[in-house]
Amino acid sequence: MKNIKIKSSLFLLVFVTLFSCADDFIDVKSQDENSEDFFNTEADYQSALVAAYDMLQATAEQFQTAEIASDNTLCGGQDANDTPGKQEIDDMIHTPVNAQLRNIWTWMYTGVNRANYIMEFQNKIDFPNKTSVIAQARFLRAFYYAELVKWFGDVPLAIDKRIQFGEQFSIDRTPKADVYALIEQDLIFAAANLPYVQNETGRITKGAAQALLGKAYLYQNKFQEAGTVLEDLIANGPYDLLSSAEAVNMFENNYENNIESVFEIQYSDKNGGSYDCFYCLDGNYAVGFNGIRSYDGPLYDFGYSFNVPVQDAVDAFEPGDIRLEYSILDIVKWAEETGATYTEGYEHTGYYNLKYIARKGDLNQPDAALTNPNNFRVIRFADVLLMAAEALNRGSISDDRAKIYLNRVRKRAFNDELHNVTTSGANLTNDIYKERRVEFVGEGLRFFDLVRTGKAVGTIPGFQSNKHELFPIPIQEIELSGNRWSQNPGYTN
Numbered sequence: 001m002k003n004i005k006i007k008s009s010l011f012l013l014v015f016v017t018l019f020s021c022a023d024d025f026i027d028v029k030s031q032d033e034n035s036e037d038f039f040n041t042e043a044d045y046q047s048a049l050v051a052a053y054d055m056l057q058a059t060a061e062q063f064q065t066a067e068i069a070s071d072n073t074l075c076g077g078q079d080a081n082d083t084p085g086k087q088e089i090d091d092m093i094h095t096p097v098n099a100q101l102r103n104i105w106t107w108m109y110t111g112v113n114r115a116n117y118i119m120e121f122q123n124k125i126d127f128p129n130k131t132s133v134i135a136q137a138r139f140l141r142a143f144y145y146a147e148l149v150k151w152f153g154d155v156p157l158a159i160d161k162r163i164q165f166g167e168q169f170s171i172d173r174t175p176k177a178d179v180y181a182l183i184e185q186d187l188i189f190a191a192a193n194l195p196y197v198q199n200e201t202g203r204i205t206k207g208a209a210q211a212l213l214g215k216a217y218l219y220q221n222k223f224q225e226a227g228t229v230l231e232d233l234i235a236n237g238p239y240d241l242l243s244s245a246e247a248v249n250m251f252e253n254n255y256e257n258n259i260e261s262v263f264e265i266q267y268s269d270k271n272g273g274s275y276d277c278f279y280c281l282d283g284n285y286a287v288g289f290n291g292i293r294s295y296d297g298p299l300y301d302f303g304y305s306f307n308v309p310v311q312d313a314v315d316a317f318e319p320g321d322i323r324l325e326y327s328i329l330d331i332v333k334w335a336e337e338t339g340a341t342y343t344e345g346y347e348h349t350g351y352y353n354l355k356y357i358a359r360k361g362d363l364n365q366p367d368a369a370l371t372n373p374n375n376f377r378v379i380r381f382a383d384v385l386l387m388a389a390e391a392l393n394r395g396s397i398s399d400d401r402a403k404i405y406l407n408r409v410r411k412r413a414f415n416d417e418l419h420n421v422t423t424s425g426a427n428l429t430n431d432i433y434k435e436r437r438v439e440f441v442g443e444g445l446r447f448f449d450l451v452r453t454g455k456a457v458g459t460i461p462g463f464q465s466n467k468h469e470l471f472p473i474p475i476q477e478i479e480l481s482g483n484r485w486s487q488n489p490g491y492t493n
Contacts, residue, residue: 055111063444070446092462115141142186223395297340301358305345
Protein backbone atom coordinates (compact mmCIF):
# COMPACT_ATOMS: atom_id res chain seq x y z
CA MET A 1 0.00 0.00 0.00
CA LYS A 2 1.20 3.51 -0.74
CA ASN A 3 1.59 4.56 2.86
CA ILE A 4 1.26 1.26 4.68
CA LYS A 5 4.02 -1.10 3.49
CA ILE A 6 4.45 -4.65 4.74
CA LYS A 7 6.45 -7.84 4.44
CA SER A 8 4.82 -10.94 5.95
CA SER A 9 4.45 -14.70 5.78
CA LEU A 10 1.45 -15.46 7.96
CA PHE A 11 0.81 -19.18 8.33
CA LEU A 12 -2.84 -19.33 7.25
CA LEU A 13 -4.38 -22.72 6.65
CA VAL A 14 -7.60 -24.34 5.39
CA PHE A 15 -8.96 -21.45 3.37
CA VAL A 16 -5.61 -20.06 2.29
CA THR A 17 -2.29 -21.18 0.95
CA LEU A 18 1.09 -20.59 2.55
CA PHE A 19 1.96 -17.18 1.12
CA SER A 20 5.61 -16.52 0.37
CA CYS A 21 5.74 -13.71 -2.21
CA ALA A 22 8.74 -11.51 -1.62
CA ASP A 23 8.44 -7.97 -0.31
CA ASP A 24 4.77 -8.18 0.57
CA PHE A 25 4.41 -9.49 4.08
CA ILE A 26 5.73 -9.15 7.58
CA ASP A 27 7.41 -12.09 9.26
CA VAL A 28 4.81 -13.38 11.70
CA LYS A 29 5.30 -16.75 13.36
CA SER A 30 2.61 -19.39 13.00
CA GLN A 31 0.78 -20.90 15.93
CA ASP A 32 2.72 -24.10 15.29
CA GLU A 33 5.83 -22.02 15.88
CA ASN A 34 4.50 -20.70 19.20
CA SER A 35 2.79 -17.60 17.86
CA GLU A 36 1.76 -16.96 21.47
CA ASP A 37 5.31 -15.64 21.80
CA PHE A 38 4.45 -12.91 19.31
CA PHE A 39 2.46 -9.75 20.19
CA ASN A 40 4.83 -8.60 22.89
CA THR A 41 5.11 -4.99 21.70
CA GLU A 42 2.98 -2.41 19.96
CA ALA A 43 5.22 -2.86 16.92
CA ASP A 44 4.14 -6.52 16.73
CA TYR A 45 0.47 -5.51 16.68
CA GLN A 46 1.10 -2.79 14.12
CA SER A 47 2.97 -5.23 11.86
CA ALA A 48 0.16 -7.77 12.06
CA LEU A 49 -2.36 -5.00 11.36
CA VAL A 50 -0.54 -3.93 8.21
CA ALA A 51 -0.56 -7.58 7.11
CA ALA A 52 -4.35 -7.52 7.49
CA TYR A 53 -4.51 -4.32 5.42
CA ASP A 54 -2.46 -5.95 2.68
CA MET A 55 -5.27 -8.17 1.45
CA LEU A 56 -7.29 -5.09 0.50
CA GLN A 57 -5.08 -4.86 -2.56
CA ALA A 58 -6.30 -8.26 -3.74
CA THR A 59 -9.82 -6.88 -4.19
CA ALA A 60 -8.96 -5.43 -7.60
CA GLU A 61 -9.86 -8.92 -8.85
CA GLN A 62 -13.38 -8.91 -7.45
CA PHE A 63 -14.32 -5.32 -8.25
CA GLN A 64 -13.41 -5.91 -11.89
CA THR A 65 -15.18 -9.29 -11.92
CA ALA A 66 -18.31 -7.78 -10.36
CA GLU A 67 -18.49 -5.14 -13.09
CA ILE A 68 -18.10 -7.83 -15.76
CA ALA A 69 -20.94 -9.78 -14.12
CA SER A 70 -23.29 -6.82 -14.55
CA ASP A 71 -25.05 -5.48 -17.64
CA ASN A 72 -22.57 -2.59 -17.84
CA THR A 73 -19.68 -4.39 -19.52
CA LEU A 74 -18.53 -7.47 -21.39
CA CYS A 75 -15.51 -9.49 -20.32
CA GLY A 76 -13.45 -8.78 -23.44
CA GLY A 77 -9.79 -9.76 -23.46
CA GLN A 78 -7.90 -11.38 -26.32
CA ASP A 79 -10.35 -14.17 -27.17
CA ALA A 80 -13.07 -16.39 -25.71
CA ASN A 81 -10.45 -18.43 -23.82
CA ASP A 82 -8.74 -15.45 -22.19
CA THR A 83 -9.30 -15.85 -18.42
CA PRO A 84 -12.12 -18.42 -18.70
CA GLY A 85 -13.42 -17.79 -15.20
CA LYS A 86 -14.29 -14.19 -16.02
CA GLN A 87 -15.73 -15.17 -19.41
CA GLU A 88 -18.04 -17.66 -17.70
CA ILE A 89 -19.20 -15.13 -15.12
CA ASP A 90 -19.88 -12.61 -17.89
CA ASP A 91 -22.08 -15.17 -19.65
CA MET A 92 -23.69 -16.39 -16.40
CA ILE A 93 -22.51 -19.95 -17.03
CA HIS A 94 -20.04 -20.11 -14.15
CA THR A 95 -19.72 -23.27 -12.06
CA PRO A 96 -18.02 -24.21 -8.77
CA VAL A 97 -14.85 -24.77 -10.82
CA ASN A 98 -13.83 -21.15 -11.38
CA ALA A 99 -10.40 -19.66 -10.68
CA GLN A 100 -11.68 -16.13 -10.04
CA LEU A 101 -14.28 -17.25 -7.52
CA ARG A 102 -11.67 -19.37 -5.75
CA ASN A 103 -9.39 -16.33 -5.58
CA ILE A 104 -12.12 -14.20 -4.03
CA TRP A 105 -12.94 -16.85 -1.43
CA THR A 106 -9.29 -17.56 -0.61
CA TRP A 107 -8.07 -13.99 -0.47
CA MET A 108 -10.99 -12.69 1.60
CA TYR A 109 -10.53 -15.50 4.11
CA THR A 110 -6.85 -14.64 4.20
CA GLY A 111 -7.91 -11.15 5.25
CA VAL A 112 -10.33 -12.53 7.85
CA ASN A 113 -7.66 -14.79 9.34
CA ARG A 114 -5.12 -11.96 9.50
CA ALA A 115 -7.60 -9.70 11.29
CA ASN A 116 -8.62 -12.54 13.60
CA TYR A 117 -4.97 -13.22 14.40
CA ILE A 118 -4.87 -9.81 16.06
CA MET A 119 -8.21 -10.37 17.77
CA GLU A 120 -7.09 -13.75 19.07
CA PHE A 121 -4.33 -12.04 21.05
CA GLN A 122 -6.05 -8.71 21.64
CA ASN A 123 -5.77 -8.98 25.43
CA LYS A 124 -2.16 -10.09 25.68
CA ILE A 125 -0.63 -6.66 26.42
CA ASP A 126 -1.74 -3.05 26.69
CA PHE A 127 -0.27 -0.08 24.86
CA PRO A 128 -1.45 3.50 24.15
CA ASN A 129 -2.76 2.89 20.60
CA LYS A 130 -4.33 -0.49 21.26
CA THR A 131 -7.95 0.61 20.84
CA SER A 132 -7.15 2.09 17.44
CA VAL A 133 -5.40 -1.09 16.32
CA ILE A 134 -8.35 -3.22 17.41
CA ALA A 135 -10.82 -0.86 15.74
CA GLN A 136 -8.92 -1.01 12.44
CA ALA A 137 -8.66 -4.80 12.64
CA ARG A 138 -12.39 -5.09 13.29
CA PHE A 139 -13.18 -2.85 10.30
CA LEU A 140 -10.99 -5.01 8.07
CA ARG A 141 -12.62 -8.20 9.33
CA ALA A 142 -16.03 -6.66 8.66
CA PHE A 143 -15.02 -5.63 5.15
CA TYR A 144 -13.70 -9.08 4.23
CA TYR A 145 -16.76 -10.81 5.65
CA ALA A 146 -19.06 -8.34 3.88
CA GLU A 147 -17.43 -9.28 0.58
CA LEU A 148 -17.79 -12.98 1.35
CA VAL A 149 -21.51 -12.84 2.19
CA LYS A 150 -22.15 -10.59 -0.82
CA TRP A 151 -20.62 -13.13 -3.17
CA PHE A 152 -21.40 -16.44 -1.46
CA GLY A 153 -24.19 -15.95 1.10
CA ASP A 154 -23.83 -18.21 4.15
CA VAL A 155 -20.13 -18.66 4.94
CA PRO A 156 -18.05 -20.19 7.77
CA LEU A 157 -17.73 -17.67 10.59
CA ALA A 158 -14.77 -17.37 12.93
CA ILE A 159 -14.81 -14.74 15.66
CA ASP A 160 -11.63 -13.60 17.40
CA LYS A 161 -9.72 -16.69 16.34
CA ARG A 162 -8.04 -18.01 13.23
CA ILE A 163 -9.45 -20.98 11.37
CA GLN A 164 -6.83 -23.69 11.87
CA PHE A 165 -6.11 -26.85 9.92
CA GLY A 166 -8.61 -29.59 10.71
CA GLU A 167 -11.39 -27.24 11.73
CA GLN A 168 -12.88 -27.37 8.25
CA PHE A 169 -14.30 -30.77 9.20
CA SER A 170 -16.33 -29.36 12.06
CA ILE A 171 -17.11 -25.74 11.17
CA ASP A 172 -20.40 -25.08 9.37
CA ARG A 173 -21.52 -22.39 7.00
CA THR A 174 -23.13 -19.67 9.14
CA PRO A 175 -26.39 -17.98 8.07
CA LYS A 176 -25.52 -14.66 6.47
CA ALA A 177 -27.78 -12.85 8.97
CA ASP A 178 -25.40 -13.95 11.74
CA VAL A 179 -22.38 -12.91 9.68
CA TYR A 180 -23.99 -9.50 9.15
CA ALA A 181 -24.57 -9.25 12.90
CA LEU A 182 -20.81 -9.53 13.47
CA ILE A 183 -20.15 -7.07 10.63
CA GLU A 184 -22.46 -4.56 12.29
CA GLN A 185 -20.83 -5.00 15.71
CA ASP A 186 -17.35 -4.60 14.25
CA LEU A 187 -18.25 -1.45 12.31
CA ILE A 188 -20.09 0.15 15.22
CA PHE A 189 -16.97 -0.39 17.35
CA ALA A 190 -14.70 0.96 14.61
CA ALA A 191 -16.85 4.05 14.06
CA ALA A 192 -16.87 4.79 17.79
CA ASN A 193 -13.10 4.47 18.19
CA LEU A 194 -11.54 5.93 15.06
CA PRO A 195 -11.12 9.56 13.97
CA TYR A 196 -12.45 11.08 10.76
CA VAL A 197 -8.89 11.94 9.76
CA GLN A 198 -5.91 9.65 10.31
CA ASN A 199 -2.29 10.79 10.50
CA GLU A 200 -1.30 8.20 7.91
CA THR A 201 -3.05 8.14 4.54
CA GLY A 202 -4.75 4.81 3.88
CA ARG A 203 -5.63 4.03 7.49
CA ILE A 204 -9.28 3.27 8.20
CA THR A 205 -11.34 6.19 9.50
CA LYS A 206 -14.58 6.74 11.34
CA GLY A 207 -16.18 7.82 8.07
CA ALA A 208 -15.18 4.60 6.31
CA ALA A 209 -16.68 2.57 9.16
CA GLN A 210 -19.93 4.55 9.11
CA ALA A 211 -20.24 4.31 5.33
CA LEU A 212 -19.62 0.55 5.27
CA LEU A 213 -22.06 0.10 8.16
CA GLY A 214 -24.69 2.04 6.23
CA LYS A 215 -24.06 -0.17 3.21
CA ALA A 216 -24.34 -3.34 5.33
CA TYR A 217 -27.69 -2.12 6.66
CA LEU A 218 -28.88 -1.26 3.16
CA TYR A 219 -27.97 -4.70 1.84
CA GLN A 220 -30.24 -6.14 4.56
CA ASN A 221 -33.08 -3.68 3.84
CA LYS A 222 -32.61 -2.14 7.29
CA PHE A 223 -33.57 1.27 5.97
CA GLN A 224 -34.07 3.09 9.28
CA GLU A 225 -30.68 2.02 10.57
CA ALA A 226 -29.00 2.83 7.27
CA GLY A 227 -30.59 6.26 7.08
CA THR A 228 -29.56 7.12 10.63
CA VAL A 229 -25.86 6.30 10.26
CA LEU A 230 -25.53 7.71 6.75
CA GLU A 231 -27.24 11.00 7.60
CA ASP A 232 -24.98 11.34 10.63
CA LEU A 233 -21.98 10.86 8.34
CA ILE A 234 -23.32 13.41 5.86
CA ALA A 235 -23.95 15.98 8.58
CA ASN A 236 -20.81 15.51 10.67
CA GLY A 237 -18.16 13.99 8.42
CA PRO A 238 -15.46 15.99 6.63
CA TYR A 239 -16.56 14.86 3.15
CA ASP A 240 -18.09 16.67 0.21
CA LEU A 241 -18.53 16.23 -3.52
CA LEU A 242 -15.85 17.54 -5.80
CA SER A 243 -17.02 20.40 -7.98
CA SER A 244 -18.18 19.78 -11.54
CA ALA A 245 -14.85 21.08 -12.82
CA GLU A 246 -12.84 18.88 -10.46
CA ALA A 247 -14.97 15.77 -10.97
CA VAL A 248 -13.66 15.13 -14.47
CA ASN A 249 -10.27 14.42 -12.87
CA MET A 250 -11.40 12.45 -9.83
CA PHE A 251 -10.01 9.13 -11.06
CA GLU A 252 -6.62 10.57 -11.99
CA ASN A 253 -3.69 9.79 -9.72
CA ASN A 254 -3.28 13.38 -8.57
CA TYR A 255 -6.86 13.34 -7.23
CA GLU A 256 -6.43 10.31 -5.00
CA ASN A 257 -7.63 10.56 -1.38
CA ASN A 258 -9.58 13.73 -2.11
CA ILE A 259 -12.47 15.23 -0.15
CA GLU A 260 -14.91 12.84 -1.82
CA SER A 261 -12.94 9.72 -0.88
CA VAL A 262 -14.46 7.95 2.13
CA PHE A 263 -12.71 4.59 1.72
CA GLU A 264 -9.91 4.19 -0.81
CA ILE A 265 -7.56 1.24 -1.32
CA GLN A 266 -3.98 2.39 -1.77
CA TYR A 267 -1.79 1.06 -4.59
CA SER A 268 1.73 1.83 -5.73
CA ASP A 269 4.17 0.90 -8.52
CA LYS A 270 6.94 -0.34 -6.24
CA ASN A 271 6.47 -4.10 -6.67
CA GLY A 272 5.90 -5.70 -10.06
CA GLY A 273 5.07 -9.15 -8.74
CA SER A 274 4.00 -11.77 -11.27
CA TYR A 275 0.97 -13.01 -13.15
CA ASP A 276 0.94 -16.04 -10.85
CA CYS A 277 0.53 -13.93 -7.73
CA PHE A 278 -1.98 -11.11 -8.16
CA TYR A 279 -2.47 -10.77 -4.40
CA CYS A 280 1.28 -10.12 -4.08
CA LEU A 281 1.08 -6.96 -6.16
CA ASP A 282 1.40 -3.45 -4.80
CA GLY A 283 -0.11 -2.24 -8.09
CA ASN A 284 -3.74 -2.27 -9.22
CA TYR A 285 -3.62 -4.97 -11.88
CA ALA A 286 -7.23 -4.31 -13.03
CA VAL A 287 -6.24 -0.91 -14.44
CA GLY A 288 -3.82 -2.48 -16.90
CA PHE A 289 -6.20 -5.29 -17.77
CA ASN A 290 -8.97 -2.76 -18.52
CA GLY A 291 -6.67 -0.83 -20.84
CA ILE A 292 -6.67 -0.36 -24.60
CA ARG A 293 -5.24 -3.32 -26.53
CA SER A 294 -2.02 -2.57 -28.46
CA TYR A 295 -2.52 1.15 -27.87
CA ASP A 296 -0.16 3.73 -29.33
CA GLY A 297 -1.13 7.34 -28.82
CA PRO A 298 -1.41 10.21 -26.37
CA LEU A 299 -2.46 10.21 -22.71
CA TYR A 300 -3.26 6.52 -22.19
CA ASP A 301 -1.12 3.39 -21.95
CA PHE A 302 -1.60 -0.11 -23.36
CA GLY A 303 -3.71 -2.82 -21.79
CA TYR A 304 -5.57 -6.07 -22.41
CA SER A 305 -9.09 -4.83 -23.31
CA PHE A 306 -11.03 -6.45 -20.48
CA ASN A 307 -14.20 -5.07 -18.90
CA VAL A 308 -15.42 -3.15 -21.96
CA PRO A 309 -18.60 -1.04 -21.54
CA VAL A 310 -21.61 -1.80 -23.72
CA GLN A 311 -23.76 0.63 -25.68
CA ASP A 312 -26.63 0.33 -23.20
CA ALA A 313 -24.39 1.70 -20.44
CA VAL A 314 -23.42 4.64 -22.63
CA ASP A 315 -27.07 5.30 -23.49
CA ALA A 316 -27.98 5.39 -19.78
CA PHE A 317 -26.40 8.85 -19.52
CA GLU A 318 -28.72 11.79 -20.12
CA PRO A 319 -27.67 14.57 -22.52
CA GLY A 320 -25.45 17.07 -20.74
CA ASP A 321 -24.28 14.65 -18.03
CA ILE A 322 -20.57 15.38 -17.57
CA ARG A 323 -20.00 11.96 -16.00
CA LEU A 324 -19.96 10.32 -19.43
CA GLU A 325 -16.86 12.39 -20.19
CA TYR A 326 -14.80 10.78 -17.42
CA SER A 327 -16.49 7.38 -17.19
CA ILE A 328 -16.38 5.84 -20.66
CA LEU A 329 -13.84 6.33 -23.44
CA ASP A 330 -15.15 6.19 -27.02
CA ILE A 331 -11.98 4.77 -28.55
CA VAL A 332 -13.14 5.22 -32.16
CA LYS A 333 -13.81 8.91 -31.62
CA TRP A 334 -10.58 9.32 -29.65
CA ALA A 335 -8.52 7.68 -32.38
CA GLU A 336 -10.10 9.90 -35.04
CA GLU A 337 -9.31 13.02 -32.99
CA THR A 338 -5.75 12.12 -31.98
CA GLY A 339 -4.43 9.66 -34.54
CA ALA A 340 -4.03 6.99 -31.87
CA THR A 341 -3.94 3.37 -32.99
CA TYR A 342 -5.13 0.23 -31.23
CA THR A 343 -6.20 -3.35 -31.85
CA GLU A 344 -9.76 -4.54 -31.36
CA GLY A 345 -9.98 -7.19 -28.67
CA TYR A 346 -12.55 -9.91 -28.12
CA GLU A 347 -16.12 -8.57 -27.76
CA HIS A 348 -14.93 -5.13 -28.86
CA THR A 349 -17.64 -2.55 -28.22
CA GLY A 350 -15.74 0.61 -29.13
CA TYR A 351 -15.70 1.68 -25.46
CA TYR A 352 -13.31 1.43 -22.51
CA ASN A 353 -13.71 1.92 -18.76
CA LEU A 354 -12.10 5.35 -18.55
CA LYS A 355 -12.11 5.46 -14.76
CA TYR A 356 -9.65 2.62 -14.52
CA ILE A 357 -7.35 2.39 -17.53
CA ALA A 358 -3.63 3.11 -17.47
CA ARG A 359 -2.38 6.64 -18.12
CA LYS A 360 1.04 7.49 -19.46
CA GLY A 361 3.43 8.38 -16.66
CA ASP A 362 1.83 5.94 -14.22
CA LEU A 363 4.66 3.48 -14.21
CA ASN A 364 8.11 2.97 -12.77
CA GLN A 365 8.01 -0.64 -13.94
CA PRO A 366 7.64 -1.95 -17.49
CA ASP A 367 4.34 -3.81 -17.08
CA ALA A 368 1.24 -1.64 -16.76
CA ALA A 369 -0.87 -4.65 -15.81
CA LEU A 370 1.12 -5.37 -12.66
CA THR A 371 2.40 -2.04 -11.39
CA ASN A 372 -0.31 0.55 -11.89
CA PRO A 373 -0.47 2.86 -8.85
CA ASN A 374 -4.08 4.01 -9.36
CA ASN A 375 -6.04 3.71 -6.09
CA PHE A 376 -9.44 2.05 -6.05
CA ARG A 377 -12.20 4.30 -4.73
CA VAL A 378 -14.30 1.79 -2.79
CA ILE A 379 -16.75 4.25 -1.24
CA ARG A 380 -17.10 7.80 -2.48
CA PHE A 381 -19.21 10.51 -0.84
CA ALA A 382 -21.56 10.28 -3.82
CA ASP A 383 -22.28 6.70 -2.75
CA VAL A 384 -23.02 7.86 0.79
CA LEU A 385 -25.49 10.44 -0.54
CA LEU A 386 -27.26 7.99 -2.84
CA MET A 387 -27.37 5.25 -0.21
CA ALA A 388 -28.93 7.73 2.21
CA ALA A 389 -31.43 8.78 -0.44
CA GLU A 390 -32.38 5.16 -1.08
CA ALA A 391 -32.74 4.34 2.61
CA LEU A 392 -34.94 7.38 3.27
CA ASN A 393 -37.11 6.69 0.23
CA ARG A 394 -37.46 2.90 0.44
CA GLY A 395 -37.91 3.07 4.20
CA SER A 396 -40.75 5.62 3.77
CA ILE A 397 -38.82 7.94 6.06
CA SER A 398 -38.51 11.14 4.02
CA ASP A 399 -38.72 11.55 0.27
CA ASP A 400 -37.93 15.24 0.71
CA ARG A 401 -34.55 14.56 2.30
CA ALA A 402 -33.94 11.74 -0.18
CA LYS A 403 -34.36 14.22 -3.04
CA ILE A 404 -31.95 16.66 -1.41
CA TYR A 405 -29.20 14.01 -1.38
CA LEU A 406 -30.03 12.72 -4.87
CA ASN A 407 -30.06 16.21 -6.32
CA ARG A 408 -26.69 17.08 -4.78
CA VAL A 409 -25.25 14.35 -6.99
CA ARG A 410 -27.25 15.44 -10.04
CA LYS A 411 -26.34 19.11 -9.60
CA ARG A 412 -22.67 18.15 -9.78
CA ALA A 413 -23.32 15.92 -12.81
CA PHE A 414 -25.07 18.64 -14.84
CA ASN A 415 -23.53 21.73 -13.23
CA ASP A 416 -27.02 23.20 -12.78
CA GLU A 417 -30.28 22.68 -10.88
CA LEU A 418 -32.40 22.32 -14.02
CA HIS A 419 -32.09 18.53 -13.83
CA ASN A 420 -33.28 18.16 -10.24
CA VAL A 421 -35.58 15.21 -9.59
CA THR A 422 -39.06 16.06 -8.29
CA THR A 423 -40.63 12.60 -8.14
CA SER A 424 -41.63 10.65 -5.04
CA GLY A 425 -42.49 7.13 -3.96
CA ALA A 426 -41.73 4.32 -6.41
CA ASN A 427 -40.82 6.78 -9.16
CA LEU A 428 -38.19 8.32 -6.90
CA THR A 429 -36.88 4.85 -6.10
CA ASN A 430 -36.35 4.19 -9.79
CA ASP A 431 -34.69 7.57 -10.23
CA ILE A 432 -32.23 6.69 -7.46
CA TYR A 433 -31.49 3.34 -9.11
CA LYS A 434 -30.86 5.04 -12.46
CA GLU A 435 -28.57 7.54 -10.79
CA ARG A 436 -26.54 4.82 -9.15
CA ARG A 437 -25.90 3.18 -12.50
CA VAL A 438 -24.47 6.26 -14.23
CA GLU A 439 -22.63 7.55 -11.15
CA PHE A 440 -20.82 4.26 -10.45
CA VAL A 441 -20.46 2.69 -13.90
CA GLY A 442 -17.09 0.94 -14.05
CA GLU A 443 -16.72 0.74 -10.25
CA GLY A 444 -18.07 -2.75 -9.58
CA LEU A 445 -21.32 -1.83 -7.79
CA ARG A 446 -23.95 -2.47 -10.46
CA PHE A 447 -24.28 -6.27 -10.24
CA PHE A 448 -24.91 -6.31 -6.51
CA ASP A 449 -27.22 -3.28 -6.72
CA LEU A 450 -29.37 -5.20 -9.20
CA VAL A 451 -29.32 -8.35 -7.09
CA ARG A 452 -30.17 -6.71 -3.76
CA THR A 453 -33.04 -4.70 -5.31
CA GLY A 454 -34.52 -7.65 -7.22
CA LYS A 455 -33.80 -6.09 -10.62
CA ALA A 456 -31.22 -8.56 -11.96
CA VAL A 457 -33.63 -10.92 -13.74
CA GLY A 458 -34.34 -9.55 -17.19
CA THR A 459 -31.59 -6.93 -16.85
CA ILE A 460 -28.43 -9.03 -16.74
CA PRO A 461 -28.31 -11.34 -19.78
CA GLY A 462 -28.47 -14.98 -18.71
CA PHE A 463 -29.27 -14.22 -15.07
CA GLN A 464 -31.45 -16.96 -13.54
CA SER A 465 -33.67 -16.35 -10.53
CA ASN A 466 -32.95 -18.43 -7.41
CA LYS A 467 -29.46 -19.19 -8.68
CA HIS A 468 -27.35 -16.26 -9.75
CA GLU A 469 -28.13 -14.11 -6.71
CA LEU A 470 -25.16 -15.95 -5.20
CA PHE A 471 -22.00 -17.39 -6.68
CA PRO A 472 -21.10 -21.04 -6.08
CA ILE A 473 -18.82 -22.11 -3.26
CA PRO A 474 -15.55 -23.16 -4.96
CA ILE A 475 -15.47 -26.93 -5.37
CA GLN A 476 -12.04 -27.12 -3.71
CA GLU A 477 -13.51 -25.64 -0.52
CA ILE A 478 -16.41 -28.10 -0.55
CA GLU A 479 -13.91 -30.93 -0.85
CA LEU A 480 -11.66 -29.47 1.88
CA SER A 481 -14.67 -29.53 4.22
CA GLY A 482 -15.05 -33.26 3.61
CA ASN A 483 -18.17 -32.39 1.62
CA ARG A 484 -19.68 -31.09 4.84
CA TRP A 485 -20.91 -27.91 3.22
CA SER A 486 -23.85 -27.88 0.84
CA GLN A 487 -23.53 -26.00 -2.44
CA ASN A 488 -25.51 -22.84 -3.16
CA PRO A 489 -28.87 -23.39 -4.90
CA GLY A 490 -28.79 -24.03 -8.62
CA TYR A 491 -25.20 -25.26 -8.78
CA THR A 492 -23.91 -28.82 -8.84
CA ASN A 493 -20.43 -29.88 -7.79
